[in-house]
Amino acid sequence: MQSSFRVLFSVVLAAFLVVLQTEASPTSSNSTLEARQGAGGCSHIRVRKEWRTLSALQKLDYIRAVKCLQTRRAKSRDHPSVVTLWDEFQYSHVVSAHEAHIGQFLPWHRNYLRIYEQTLRESCLYFGPLPYWNQAIDADNAAVPIINSPVFHPILGFGGDGAPGTYTLPTDPHPTDPVLSSRIIPELYKGCVVDGPFANTVLHVGPGYLSTNHCVARGINEDLRPFVTTAAVNVVLAQPTFETFRNELDGTTVFPLPPNSKPHDAGHALIGGHMTNFYTSPGEPLFYLHHGNVDRIWWLWQKADLANRLTDISGPVNVNDLTGPQVNLSTMLNYSSLTPSVPIGDMMNTEAAPLCYIYA
Template sequence: MPNRHYRKLAFTLALALIQISKQALDWDAQEDECSHFLVRQEWRSLSQAHKAEYIAAVKCTQSLPARSGFEAAQTRFDDFQAVHINVADEIHIVGHFLPWHRRFIKIHETTLREECGYRGAIPYWDWTLDADSLDSISESPIFDPVHGFGGDGVPGTYILPNDPDGTSELFPETFVGCVQDGPFASHKLHIGPGKLSTDHCLVRGLNDTYKGFLTSEAVAQTMEQPTFELFRVQLEGGGSNPYPAQHGSGHLIVGGDMGNLFSSPGDPLFHLHHANLDRLWWQWQEKDLPTRFLDISGRLHANSPRLTQVTLNYRLDFHTLAPPMSVRDTMDIQKPPFCYAYV
């Protein structure tokens, strides 16, 4: 009789443990799902009120005190530029280029919403709409002085500082002059150009030379690539692709800090450009989600041997902006902490 009692008790306890385990699994599943989605839209599809709200949120970050701990950073806006400069050599021409920037843009989006009261998602800049046009890139609505980000730099209004150690990759032809119209005409940057720390205006140098790399035809060729590494190289440039491709061209067509490898987040257009690159990556992933959720490859460091490949377990560093995150956890924008969609 006692043995039967103990067997019954053991069986009951086992059932209880199974139920507890099931509840834990159910809870994990709930935590792993998005309760709602932000919808990222192309800039020109936003209402004028929505555009104004986004611009106001960006300007808000330019007035909040820095938190990153980087000496040159004075504002929250500076924090993102400082972190990018610090890790720029580690996140370009590498396999984790797209995963790192996907998370970086999301951190910025969250900052706008949680610290500046922005209610929407980061918009993206679909530059194919401008590159396919016969008009100059300067005619794009993105550069509108009232409902956009201001226009080109004015020649003769900016002098490029000396780069003592020559590591900032400063090209004088891209730093034409200060932007003197639009919402950021009076904004003073504290970081850049390049790795330097100088107080300066928002500098641009719009250049139609790069339009050919940003056309819908060029993007279609990128989207046809069968593997992640081929797609990434075609999109970013570098490696076997000697051309600036969509990534580099989107930066260089704007010029100024935006055209610099290190200090590019100093131009508010940085986030819209990279949101568009992220959109293209997601569209490429959607063609075969089960496979492409796991498709990651490419060099771990720009100058490392090809045998040193990035993996899904590689940890991405964001310094004080956010905790590290594995590449694996960036692969699905329909899971937390991302929870957004593109239209």
């Protein structure tokens, strides 16, 4: 009897290990690597995937890796508020914010996501796909509230909406020269996330230029749904030049949002809370999924005319000088101590080094 039980146990264990290996192996059908030689110095092409297409194990492992970044000590202490690797990414966005938007917006965030993915793998041993959230899938279904999206699941997602009355924005010590952020929507700071894996997360950077210990705050705003639908994205993809494309995708840097919001700014305000802060929005874990989708939209637009769009770039260098210098392929993208500066030209082709990825 014991021998039969051991045989049965061995068979079940072997089957479980096969399933687990299929979930995790970089050479399996669920792989994050495409089985072909990459172009432009890529040995393989990674495949980024929409959150709801990840397996349960992949979702849990990604969440584990994010929480790892939130506890792993920062490599560089550029500021007293920078304690963890998570803080380090957030602080890089703070100090680069005026350059990381407008003309540099899309290539800057493309490299930011690359470094984020690399850090997840090297520091927290995450080997699954880098996920994105296609908000249009949820926004198109008007009968179902956005809060029902899988990204807000309490176990296999990032937790739900902010709980009213659990968070209050600090008083800005310099109201005439705001350090908190002049680009903020206070009414969308509904409260702290109180369920899911990030319910007890303590952020150290922000809001804005402030340094305070605070929760992950949200305030889901259904009114922004129309601006992130498939129809809204199709308007973006139909643009003939990068200049018109970036303006239709990016939207404004001024809050409150105008009635003609765009998929990028509306996607931030849809989640609300810290996602509405121009400087410190990367404190919200969903920031990286939202910007993965923004990058995917740029990738789709580029794919429609690679011959012309792999070199098409335009816009002001600095958000505070709209009539000043304009970006070009040699413009350097800066990230404080997070990573060395790179030229925009290196960020144009996702299937060439150092990027080496596509979207599913």
